[in-house]
Amino acid sequence: xxxxxxxxxxxxxxxxxxxxxxxxxxxxxxxxxxxxxxxxxxxxxxxxxxxxxxxxxxxxxxxxxxxxxxxxxxxxxxxxxxxxxxxxxxxxxxxxxxxxxxxxxxxxxxxxxxxxxxxx
Numbered sequence: 128x129x130x131x132x133x134x135x136x137x138x139x140x141x142x143x144x145x146x147x148x149x150x151x152x153x154x155x156x157x158x159x160x161x162x163x164x165x166x167x168x169x170x171x172x173x174x175x176x177x178x179x180x181x182x183x184x185x186x187x188x189x190x191x192x193x194x195x196x197x198x199x200x201x202x203x204x205x206x207x208x209x210x211x212x213x214x215x216x217x218x219x220x221x222x223x224x225x226x227x228x229x230x231x232x233x234x235x236x237x238x239x240x241x242x243x244x245x246x247x
Contacts, residue, residue, distance in 0.1 A: 149243070151222070154229060156237040157204060159183050159196065171217050171244065203228045203238055214245065221245040 132141070142165070145152060151168030155161050159182045164174040178186050184193045199211040203226070211226040222242040229237040 151240075151242040153183070153240045154237055155183050155240070157200075157235060159200060161186070162237065168242075171220055171222060171242070172215075199226045200238065204235065215242070221247075 142163075146166035148165065149167060150165075151171055152163070152165045153161065153168055153174070154163040161178050161181055161183045163179070168174050173186060184196055187193050187196065195213065202209070202211065208228060213224050215222045215224050221244070223245045224240060224242040226238055226240045228235055229239045
């Protein structure tokens with residue numbers, strides 16, 4: 128699939144655009160290493176610059192969270208194309224979370240976790 132982006136936008140401008148979205152985004156590789164998160168994400172969940180390059184499981188204190196991460200990683204790594212949906216709550220704010228496989232040129236290279244604030 129050809130990129131749907133002009134060559135005149137660089138990675139810094141693309142990251143700035145993603146920071147403006149009212150959606151939290153985290154990208155991890157197939158080993159669980161955090162590659163990216165946007166500014167909106169850091170408003171609601173624990174994301175720090177020093178977490179980039181670390182296993183996302185080490186950023187979670189609760190065993191239930193770690194098991195959930197391992198579960199969706201295993202499911203998506205098995206070849207499932209299904210989106211994983213769940214709700215989470217952080218500091219009294221309900222989040223609707225979706226995790227999808229991140230493929231490039233037909234190869235699974237990681238996972239994209241996104242969330243929106245559930246305003247209901």
